[in-house]
Structures are given as structure tokens and as C-alpha cells.
Amino acid sequence: MKSWSLASHIVAGVVAIVFGCLVLLSVSVAAFTRHEVTERLDDSLQEVSERLGFVVSMQFRQDQVQGGVALPPGLDRDALAYQITDLAGHIVLRSQNAPPALLVAPLTPGFFDRPHFRVFVTLSAKRTHYILVAEPAFHRQEAIRRAIMISVLPMILIMPAIWLLVRWTVRRALRPLVDLQKEIGSRGGANLEPIPSLHLPDEAAPIHKAVNSLLDRLRKALSTERMFATNAAHELRNPIAALMAQAQVLHEDLRESGYAARLESVVGQTRRISRTTEKLLQLSRATSGVSLRRIQFDLIEIILVLVDEFRDIIPPDRRLIVDSGCLDHLHIQGDVDTCGILFRNLIENAINHGVTNTDIKVSIMANGQVEIVNACETIPAAVLDRLAEPFIRGASSTEGSGLGLSIAHNIVTQLGCQMALLSPAPGQVSGFMARISFPVFTVVLLSDHEPQENE
Incomplete structure (x- = not known):
């Protein structure tokens, strides 16, 4: 059977649950951040388009328009683009970064997604022109990406710290059990002393008590067994020696009789009993811990x-x-x-x-x-x-x-x-x-x- 570690299982389980919760939280935060950023940027588009609507109602100054293209100074690549059209869809004025073709056709008020722009269309205040305000898609995506990274990256970076803290906490909590394991492992035939108090948790206290009870029973049983073997061997040594001496004397006296073979067998069996008794004494000494x-x-x-x-x-x-x-x-x-x-x-x-x-x-x-x-x-x-x-x-x-x-x-x-x-x-x-x-x-x-x- 494959061995396994309780501490490793607890650490793995707790860390997996924490990581899973952090992943779900990260996904939720990312979705919420995307929604909020999109909503804020759409509000900005709508606000700009409404302001342009009032401007369109005023008379255009010809020195600001050249071929229907406005040339504001210092235009960034991520600046908002716009198109102003009449009701028929002809472009009257557009920004420098707006395409010459109509961004949305047919013209209908609302939000629209185009390959490179997020577009909001609205009517001017006097309903004589359409105003199309577009935000470059890369700018919006960059803003959403940064917002998500700011929200999610700290959670990702803290995961190793969580793993280390959980691992340290679990191992610290299981340290008394490890001490108990070492104490039990050090017990054997020559060491059956009770395990001392190890400040064990309540869940492990019954194990500590049961092990000490088992050690006490083993100590008594082994002590009884060793005492019996030692005492029996000691008590048998003298009678066996006396029996051996008498059997040998009798064998010498009756060497010529018909009982010689039987007496020789008695001497041999007595000698065998003597050797077994000596071995029992040696075994008792060997298992006594000396x-x-x-x-x-x-x-x-x-x-x-x-x-x-x-x-x-x-x-x-x-x-x-x-x-x-x-x-x-x-x-x-x-x-x-x-x-x-x-x-x-x-x-x-x-x-x-x-x-x-x-x-x-x-x-x-x-x-x-x-x-x-x-x-x-x-x-x-x-x-x-x-x-x-x-x-x-x-x-x-x-x-x-x-x-x-x-x-x-x-x-x-x-x-x-x-x-x-x-x-x-x-x-x-x-x-x-x-x-x-x-x-x-x-x-x-x-x-x-x-x-x-x-x-």
C-alpha cells in the first residue's frame, strides 16, 4: 500500500480550497472590473457626443475646417475620434484620426462595436446632424487589461505566501503527533516505558492513553515471561545436574548389564535437557536488555x-x-x-x-x-x-x-x-x-x- 502523509493531505486540501476560492474571486473581480470600466468609458463617449451636439448647432468657422477634416494640435493615437454628418449620412466634419468612411451605417442612435472602435451615435441638439464619437479599441482594451491586472495580480502574487503560511500552520499543529510517532517508534522489547505528556490535542489524547495502556500490558507480559523462563531455568539447573550425575554413575555401574543402552539414552536426554535449559537462560539474558x-x-x-x-x-x-x-x-x-x-x-x-x-x-x-x-x-x-x-x-x-x-x-x-x-x-x-x-x-x-x- 502506498504511504501517505496526513500533513501533506491537509496542506494540499486547504491550499486547493483557498486557491480555488481565489481563482473564482479573481474571475469575478475581472468580470466586474471589465463591466465597470466599459460602463465608465461608454459614459465618457456619451458625454463627449452630447457636447459636440451643442457645438454643431453653432455656425462652423471655416478657418477651423480644411476639406472637412479638423486638425487639432498634438493629437494622440488613443484620442477620441468623431464624425459629424448631416441627416443623409454625408460627413460634414471629422477628426484627423477618424476614417473617411462612415463608422456606422445606417445611422441609428446608440452604441456600436466596430473592428477598431467603440462608437456612440447621437443626434445634435437641433436634430440637424448626427454625431459619431469613437474610442480606439486598443485604448479600451488596454484600460480594461490594466484595471484587471491591478485587481487580480495581488491575489496571484499572494498565493505562494498563502501556501507557505498554510503549510507552516498545519505542520506546527501536527508537530505533537510527529513527536508521538517518534516516541512510539523508539519503544521496543528493551524499552517499554510509558510515553510522557507531549501536549497533545484533545483528538490525540485517547491515542496517547491507549498506547501507554498497551505498553504497560506488554511490559507486564514480557516481564512475566522473562521471569518464568529465568526462574524455571535456574530451578531446573540443579536437579538436572544431579540427575545427570546419578545417571552417569548408574551407567558406569551397569555398563555390562542389559540396561546399559537404556541408561545411555537417559544420559543423552538429560544432557539435551541441560543444553536446552542453558539456552533458555541465554535467551532470557539476551531479551532482558543488558x-x-x-x-x-x-x-x-x-x-x-x-x-x-x-x-x-x-x-x-x-x-x-x-x-x-x-x-x-x-x-x-x-x-x-x-x-x-x-x-x-x-x-x-x-x-x-x-x-x-x-x-x-x-x-x-x-x-x-x-x-x-x-x-x-x-x-x-x-x-x-x-x-x-x-x-x-x-x-x-x-x-x-x-x-x-x-x-x-x-x-x-x-x-x-x-x-x-x-x-x-x-x-x-x-x-x-x-x-x-x-x-x-x-x-x-x-x-x-x-x-x-x-x-
């Missing part, structure tokens, strides 16, 4: 200590190789214990699910990436995508709890790192790789550094 602590430590040193611990566990036909290239130290920030749990589970996963007579390689790079590769059959993509979920196991027949990669994923998430599970391993036709990417703080290089291996 990984949020930020202490700087050397990652290479932690991995080398773990390699030493696995010397007695790894089969004799396999090797655990640590390749740190030319790195001597690689400092990261996090919790040392949970980081140890992280790589203990990843290395144990590689040992348990790897193919016999193959090596397990741990590569440490200067860019903060740690890659753990083991040989195995290619894991289907559908299974690979779910391996980080609790109790999800691959197709391997090796016994396991299905919690190792889930514990690692929880720790990586809290450390702010990334974990990628790949199968087949890059550059191979099969195998499995777990790649952890850390942010690097300090890197110390050695001039001569050889890979280390556990044989």
Missing part, C-alpha cells in the same frame, strides 16, 4: 577466548580457524558478556551442523564484519529466512534446541548491528555463513599477523 550497555572492548580477544573454550568440544577431525588478517585489535562498543553469548552460539551452531572432516573458519575484517563459515548442505531459502526465529531448525539431523540463532539475532538487534545468514556461502556451491557487521571504533594493525587455528 545488550544495550555500551562498553568498549576488543572483539578479537573475545573470539580467541571462545576458540580456546571449544578446543575440548570440537571433534578431532575438524579445525576451528580464526583469520584476523593483519588486525591485532578491533574495538567495538557493547556488553562483553552478551557479545560472548552471541559468538558462542554462532560457533556452536557451526560445530553442531557442520560436515565432518571440514574446517570452520572465523574471519575478522577491518570494516567490522565477522564471518563464520561451515560446510553443510545448502539450506532452502524458505528455511533460511526463518532460521533466526525461536525453535526453527534446518534440515540437519543433529540434535539442537533451535534457539542459538534466535539468541544471536536478539543480541545483534540490541547492539545495533546487522546479521546476515547466507546459504550457500559466498564463493561456494554449498555451506552456511553467518555474517555480523559491527560499527568499528578502533583498529590496530600488525605488520605480520598469521591466521590462528584450533587443531
Whole structure:
């Protein structure tokens, strides 16, 4: 589903309505201005024609007329033109900018539109002549255009200001909701604290209350779950250890009897219960939020200590190789214990699910990436995508709890790192790789550094 922004929708809606109203207002103002300007100019035409009517009633002075054309000084191109005719339609006198042909034929009092003039026709006071007064069309159009621009242009120019003001107002009003969104986004399994008061509007107050109520229920549920897993694992650890010891002693005592196979199965199942209990304790620790602590430590040193611990566990036909290239130290920030749990589970996963007579390689790079590769059959993509979920196991027949990669994923998430599970391993036709990417703080290089291996 396409994402959308509430603020953008509100801004777009409000601005569209305001712009639409301004456009309608502009059109209305333009039409009204055109009507008013036309009416005023027509009144001027009528007034001039009426004055000429009285002049026509007087005797023409011959020195002012030359061939029936008046020659007033300083005539502008946008000045009014006129024609004076007798009742038969013959031009008696015309202005210099009036055409020699009759502007209106037949002669009838009133207003007329011609290609280049707006003409008003009227009779003289003594009804002996027709007076035709014409205004150049370009002058009228220019006057109307200027009047419309004066009325409409400010509205057009103010539209960007309206958009900016509406946008600022809407975003300012929605800022508490954005703060609420950020607070909700910062909540997770390690942070279920209630959201503080954010001066929310009345419409958003129920959301704030409902979210805090949900966080409280989640905190109680997760706390109960973690407490149960931790207490159950702690309570089971001692009885399981005692059971293991008794089963091993009994197995040694009855080694030659017919019950040896059954007792061996009891020891194996007891050992499996012990491993599952230990994994539950690790999972409880991983989800408790202790990984949020930020202490700087050397990652290479932690991995080398773990390699030493696995010397007695790894089969004799396999090797655990640590390749740190030319790195001597690689400092990261996090919790040392949970980081140890992280790589203990990843290395144990590689040992348990790897193919016999193959090596397990741990590569440490200067860019903060740690890659753990083991040989195995290619894991289907559908299974690979779910391996980080609790109790999800691959197709391997090796016994396991299905919690190792889930514990690692929880720790990586809290450390702010990334974990990628790949199968087949890059550059191979099969195998499995777990790649952890850390942010690097300090890197110390050695001039001569050889890979280390556990044989």
C-alpha cells in the first residue's frame, strides 16, 4: 500500500480550497472590473457626443475646417475620434484620426462595436446632424487589461505566501503527533516505558492513553515471561545436574548389564535437557536488555577466548580457524558478556551442523564484519529466512534446541548491528555463513599477523 502523509493531505486540501476560492474571486473581480470600466468609458463617449451636439448647432468657422477634416494640435493615437454628418449620412466634419468612411451605417442612435472602435451615435441638439464619437479599441482594451491586472495580480502574487503560511500552520499543529510517532517508534522489547505528556490535542489524547495502556500490558507480559523462563531455568539447573550425575554413575555401574543402552539414552536426554535449559537462560539474558550497555572492548580477544573454550568440544577431525588478517585489535562498543553469548552460539551452531572432516573458519575484517563459515548442505531459502526465529531448525539431523540463532539475532538487534545468514556461502556451491557487521571504533594493525587455528 502506498504511504501517505496526513500533513501533506491537509496542506494540499486547504491550499486547493483557498486557491480555488481565489481563482473564482479573481474571475469575478475581472468580470466586474471589465463591466465597470466599459460602463465608465461608454459614459465618457456619451458625454463627449452630447457636447459636440451643442457645438454643431453653432455656425462652423471655416478657418477651423480644411476639406472637412479638423486638425487639432498634438493629437494622440488613443484620442477620441468623431464624425459629424448631416441627416443623409454625408460627413460634414471629422477628426484627423477618424476614417473617411462612415463608422456606422445606417445611422441609428446608440452604441456600436466596430473592428477598431467603440462608437456612440447621437443626434445634435437641433436634430440637424448626427454625431459619431469613437474610442480606439486598443485604448479600451488596454484600460480594461490594466484595471484587471491591478485587481487580480495581488491575489496571484499572494498565493505562494498563502501556501507557505498554510503549510507552516498545519505542520506546527501536527508537530505533537510527529513527536508521538517518534516516541512510539523508539519503544521496543528493551524499552517499554510509558510515553510522557507531549501536549497533545484533545483528538490525540485517547491515542496517547491507549498506547501507554498497551505498553504497560506488554511490559507486564514480557516481564512475566522473562521471569518464568529465568526462574524455571535456574530451578531446573540443579536437579538436572544431579540427575545427570546419578545417571552417569548408574551407567558406569551397569555398563555390562542389559540396561546399559537404556541408561545411555537417559544420559543423552538429560544432557539435551541441560543444553536446552542453558539456552533458555541465554535467551532470557539476551531479551532482558543488558545488550544495550555500551562498553568498549576488543572483539578479537573475545573470539580467541571462545576458540580456546571449544578446543575440548570440537571433534578431532575438524579445525576451528580464526583469520584476523593483519588486525591485532578491533574495538567495538557493547556488553562483553552478551557479545560472548552471541559468538558462542554462532560457533556452536557451526560445530553442531557442520560436515565432518571440514574446517570452520572465523574471519575478522577491518570494516567490522565477522564471518563464520561451515560446510553443510545448502539450506532452502524458505528455511533460511526463518532460521533466526525461536525453535526453527534446518534440515540437519543433529540434535539442537533451535534457539542459538534466535539468541544471536536478539543480541545483534540490541547492539545495533546487522546479521546476515547466507546459504550457500559466498564463493561456494554449498555451506552456511553467518555474517555480523559491527560499527568499528578502533583498529590496530600488525605488520605480520598469521591466521590462528584450533587443531
